[in-house]
Amino acid sequence: MLNIATDTFAARGYNNASLAEIADRAGLTQAGVLHYFRSKSLLLTSVLERRDQGDIEQLGPERPRGLAFLRHLVDTALRNAEREGLVRLYAVLSAESVTEDHPAQAYFRDRYTGLRAFVTDALTEACGLPDPDAPRTRDAANAIIAVMDGLQVQWLLDPDAVAMAASTDLVIRSLLSTLAPDRFSN
Amino acid sequence: MLNIATDTFAARGYNNASLAEIADRAGLTQAGVLHYFRSKSLLLTSVLERRDQGDIEQLGPERPRGLAFLRHLVDTALRNAEREGLVRLYAVLSAESVTEDHPAQAYFRDRYTGLRAFVTDALTEACGLPDPDAPRTRDAANAIIAVMDGLQVQWLLDPDAVAMAASTDLVIRSLLSTLAPDRFSN
DNA sequence: GTCTATAGCTCGATAGAC
DNA sequence: GTCTATCGAGCTATAGAC
Structure with a gap:
């Protein structure tokens, strides 16, 4: 049902x-x-x-941390290419939720707040950064979430033109080597 | 009207x-x-x-090329923060267009196809790459478009949590230094 | 629990007066 | 050109039989 x-x-x-x-x-x-x-x-x-049970960001208390969490995001993008229904659900509803009085607005606001915290933490840890509240880390985290979402819309419209996992991986790797060039070289 | x-x-x-x-x-x-x-x-x-007249990607025949085009994308993100209506229009309609029989589906499919070509060309030129059809260049181009779109949804839901221009700039710079480390260092 | 019936809307589109 | 009126259809939600 x-x-x-x-x-x-x-x-x-x-x-x-x-x-x-x-x-x-x-x-x-x-x-x-x-x-x-x-x-x-x-x-x-x-x-x-x-849908929140048993999915991406609800992995239970032993959620992977740092670099492992970022790798998990790429894995998710890869698996999503086989789960068009789920991708469509979130792509359509997250954007629709920004319209006036949409019943899922609070859900998606909270979801993004939580995701941003997860990804920011993962980046901070993976890069060994001293300040978890650095604006640049936050910008990078938001970008990682954004790129995954944006790729989904392009992919739904034109599956052959978009490699979700490859693009996600490329962005994450590039951001890591910008945030921590000593740890992650090109 | x-x-x-x-x-x-x-x-x-x-x-x-x-x-x-x-x-x-x-x-x-x-x-x-x-x-x-x-x-x-x-x-x-x-x-x-x-809306296509006089907007982002329709800059006429003297559209900036290469690095200038990529800078223009960041400028656009910056200006978009002052044009919530326009951002909302595209964020809402592009995602809605992936639903069955949506009247804007062809419009957005074509729009993304055109945007992908523009950004791919700009990256190829900015980085001095030999092959304009390299998969990694395409992945990077798709990611740049995706990050701009995805940031808009997050920003509409929570404007204070997202710096659209800063995140866009960070991603573009990072990708450039991955694609052409000799030209663009961290 | 599942149904029929229906209230009470809102919608897009058309016809036709002025 | 702009209106009123209306058609025919869709919708959510409720009431109540079985």
Whole structure:
């Protein structure tokens, strides 16, 4: 049920997806869907929360740190090329969430805040930097997240023109050798 | 009129924006809007075409080349921080366009194809590379476009957490020194 | 739990008066 | 050119039978 809702939101976006279509695909009526989820926006929230378990940034307490975490991001980009549905869900909804009164706005704001902290920490640790709050580290972290997101949109529109993992890897390596040229040479 | 439509599509996305709201803001009725644009999707097309004149990638035949073009991208990121409406329009619509049967899908596919060619050329020239079709150059070009797009979404959700120009500049510099370490040192 | 039925909207588009 | 009126369709959500 949540899987079907996920696919539908991914294919159509939140606003353009209808409970009737989700219900059809799930083999019941629109009223049936609302029996389990009191409203459409609550269904979206449930979809997003479900997706957070067992995914990218929720790896449990033994999440990899430093360089291992950055490598994990490249791995994720590689695996994402085989998970178009998931990529579509986040690409479509994250951008849609910036529109007025979107029900997923708080979710994505918080998600990015958390991701930024993770990546900033990983960079600081991998590079052995003294100050975890250095603006340049923060800029680099934001850029790494941004490049992964932006590549997804290009890839969804034109899969053959984009190598998500290769581009992600190239950016991370380049940033590392800028932030810590002694540790990471070109 | 097109300006009002632009703002509305930017604030609500295409699907969620209504002709009635656009008409209200423009001071006429919904039927009045359809007198000028035969359909909603034609209005969107007109908005996007209008925006292409005098903007980022349409700088006329004397578009800057090589390093100057890459600097221009950073300038654009800097100016974009003062043009939230325009940023919102492209961030929202580009992601929305990957959904099924979206009227702007062809527009954004073509736009990215053109942008990729521009940035790839600029990188090839700036770095003095022999092969304009090198995969790594293409990966770097895609990454530069992606980082600019991805930063916009983060910035719209949390303006204080993101320095679009600084992050863009950092990525471009880092990539340059990876692609051509002899010309661009850290 | 799942259904039918329906209330109560909003939407895009068209027809036609002025 | 701009309006009113309206069609036909879609939507979310609720009420209530079974």
